[in-house]
Structure formats: structure tokens, C-alpha cells
Amino acid sequence: MNSLPIIDISPLYGPDESAWADVAQQIDAACRDFGFLYIKGHPIPAERIEALLSAARTFFESPLEEKLKIDITQTSHHRGYGAIATEQLDPALPSDLKETFDMGLDLPASHPDVLAGKPLRGTNRHPQQDGWRELFEQHYNDMQDLAKTLLRAIAMALDIERDFFDKRFEQPVSAFRVIHYPPRQTATSPDQQGAGAHTDYGCVTVLYQDPAGGLQVQNVNGEWIDAPYVEGTFVINIGDMMARWSNDRYKSTPHRVISPLGVHRYSMPFFAEPHPDTVVACLPNCSDASNPPKYPATTCAEWLLSRFAATYAYRRELEAEAV
Ligand SMILES: O=C(O)CCC(=O)C(=O)O
């Protein structure tokens, strides 16, 4: 139980339905056993990843006052730059040793959700760097398509309509994030982690990590196992909403990042999350008399806001002001 499977998803892009079913079955087994897996055979080219990393390095190396022009704590819809220690993923430990850039679906001020003041809706706040906006908006769309392809395979595995998730992912709240973990020094508190232990909040996460290493996943025995860099892959993990939908058939597995000593680390997770009003309740095939629903129904927005408030002090203040 100590190594995560690597699944070739290229058949999901071909016409052969029995090959789709085979991939769906492999994903199902990995999600049940670990809630974590790697995918290869996806359509995101290596040049895209290099372009994103190069733009991100330039941004994170710029002066703090420049980065704070798009300070995430100045928005209520969670877009822009998060400085070091903005997040505390494990409440028992010091704040996380990382800085972040977050973007989501770019909705103009005239969009009804924005006019109505709906949470997590609004425009992206990109750095003023040449080519950044086009590159990142294109990537956001491509990652959304990749996540939908994976969700179609999951729908097959769960034996629900194949477009169950497609319908719920129109105008999604999915988020794309770039994370820079500055090098951990021997002088750094041993308790301070790059990202404290947590589960992800959404449906599935599609993560690029660079070769620095440091991601760890908790196995069913509670032991931390390494999820090392594997060239050309993304790490996929199940988030809380999918665990709730599937009544824990798929596990929202705790993970953390122990940044390597003396090395900068970059990662880029895409958090696939449906339309904010989506009801997340136990799916029909996931409960029976001996296995009743474990979680009350919630909505995507309600769930995310409750988790954000637990992770960010500034969000708790925002919620308090909104009441
Ligand atoms: O940086 C990583 O490898 C993982 C980050 C992560 O778990 C998260 O942002 O939710």
C-alpha cells in the first residue's frame, strides 16, 4: 500500500468505449484504495508547463509591494496573490511557508452573479506581465476540460449518467493556483511545513508538482508516504465534495508538503469545483440500508466558504462583516 498507481488516460480521448470502461475501472480502484493516483497520456504539453513556471518565477521573484498590488486578502472572491503565512492548513502548526497566485472563472462586473454579490464570483486579478493573462486563461480552460474528462470516467465508474458532472460544471467555481515554496532552512522551525496536512475541498484536484519533491500522502494505516515527481504526469486526488457525493466510496485523503531543504519548490494545482449552487448529496448508488448517507446535503458554495473560513484568518473576518 505504499506506492500510488500511474494510470494512462489516453484511451479516454479515443473512440473505444470498452477502453474507457477499463480506464474508469482503474481510476475507481485507485480512488477507493488511496484517493490518490497519477495520470499520464493527458493532452497538456510540457512546453505549456514550462511557460507557466517561467512566468510564475518572474512574478514570485518581483518585489513584495509589486505582488501586493493584487493582494488576495483585499478581495472577497479569492483571486490574486497570497503572501507567505496567509494560509494555515493545519491549525495545530504555524502558518504555511508558501506564497500563492489564485485565479478562477473570469466573470465581468456585469454578470448577474457578480451584480447579485454571489460569493466567489468576479474578475481575475492577473499580474501586469506580458502574455500572462492569455497564457493563464488558456490553461484554466484546458485544465477544466481535462478535469471534465476525468469526471466522465468517474461517472462511468459510479454508474451514473456520463454527463452528470458536465451538467454541474457549467460556469464552475474551479480554481487554478500556482504555489511557490521558498527553501526550508535548517533554522526554520521543524514544525513549519510548506503546506500543513489537509484534505482538498472540491471534487478532484489535478496537480503539477516540480521535481523538488516534498508532497506526502497519508495511507489507510495513517502513515505518510511520498508522492514523488514523475515526469509528464499530474497527481490526481479526491476532494471533500466527491467524498460526500460518493458517501466515502472515494476518499478525500489527507496530504501535506514538507518543502525540501535549501530548494525552491513550485506546484500548480487545479481544483475542479462545480457551479456554486450545485447540491452535493449522497449519490443514488452510494448508499443502502447497511450503508446510509454519512453527510447531510450541502451546496458547493456553502461547503467552500465553510472550509475557507477555517483556513484563512482574513476570511473569518470577511464572513463576520457579511453577517
Ligand atoms: O504543492 C503541492 O504539491 C500540494 C499543494 C496542495 O495540497 C494544495 O494546494 O491543496
Ligand SMILES: [Fe+2]
Ligand atoms: Fe491539497
